[in-house]
Amino acid sequence: DAGVTQSPTHLIKTRGQQVTLRCSPKSGHDTVSWYQQALGQGPQFIFQYYEEEERQRGNFPDRFSGHQFPNYSSELNVNALLLGDSALYLCASSLGENSPLHFGNGTRLTVT
Amino acid sequence: QKEVEQNSGPLSVPEGAIASLNCTYSDRGSQSFFWYRQYSGKSPELIMFIYSNGDKEDGRFTAQLNKASQYVSLLIRDSQPSDSATYLCAVRQTYKYIFGTGTRLKVLA
Numbered sequence: 025d026a027g028v029t030q031s032p033t034h035l036i037k038t039r040g041q042q043v044t045l046r047c048s049p050k051s052g053h054d055t056v057s058w059y060q061q062a063l064g065q066g067p068q069f070i071f072q073y074y075e076e077e078e079r080q081r082g083n084f085p086d087r088f089s090g091h092q093f094p095n096y097s098s099e100l101n102v103n104a105l106l107l108g109d110s111a112l113y114l115c116a117s118s119l120g121e122n123s124p125l126h127f128g129n130g131t132r133l134t135v136t
Numbered sequence: 137q138k139e140v141e142q143n144s145g146p147l148s149v150p151e152g153a154i155a156s157l158n159c160t161y162s163d164r165g166s167q168s169f170f171w172y173r174q175y176s177g178k179s180p181e182l183i184m185f186i187y188s189n190g191d192k193e194d195g196r197f198t199a200q201l202n203k204a205s206q207y208v209s210l211l212i213r214d215s216q217p218s219d220s221a222t223y224l225c226a227v228r229q230t231y232k233y234i235f236g237t238g239t240r241l242k243v244l245a
Contacts, residue, residue, distance in 0.1 A: 057233075066226075068235075069232040069233065069234075080231040082232060125170075129178070129179050130178075
């Protein structure tokens with residue numbers, strides 16, 4: 025039973041560039057959430073996708089956008105990268121709104 | 137006041153002892169509570185979840201919830217060096233989880 029998979033595992037970008045992170049949910053899960061975790065902090069909610077729609081969004085600027093595909097996989101896009109966007113980006117999946125989140129291994133983004 | 141508060145630690149306990157990790161939350165309407173373990177450089181791993189007042193046990197782990205006091209705790213019995221990690225408390229608000237900053241646990245062999 026495949027868990028949540030994310031790609032790539034590491035990424036180095038330059039300020040002003042754009043990045044796309046990818047996520048495949050755990051088998052049987054239909055909901056994907058994205059979180060940002062800065063060093064020494066807890067994960068911060070970016071947004072959640074369900075039925076290919078953004079269902080809820082956290083306090084992140086419009087530079088952060090996403091998409092969910094019919095097979096439930098998801099992408100996170102960040103435009104105009106800032107140094108402060110350097111973090112671990114976590115994708116989590118769940119079945120509906122009441123089951124617990126299961127996290128992927130994350131993508132470590134470094135912006136130089 | 138932070139929405140979910142945890143003592144950052146480190147909390148040091150000897151091997152075989154009980155580790156007690158605590159978390160308080162500010163939204164009295166919260167219904168679902170979660171504990172995640174995160175090893176250094178890794179992603180969070182679900183340990184326990186609890187929805188009702190009282191205790192919930194799973195192996196060496198016990199989650200305790202007191203909604204009146206807005207307090208959630210995690211007890212780890214017979215602590216092992218492999219339990220050394222950061223433990224994140226999370227509270228669900230609608231569709232998002234609010235995480236604390238985590239408590240670093242060190243189990244000393």
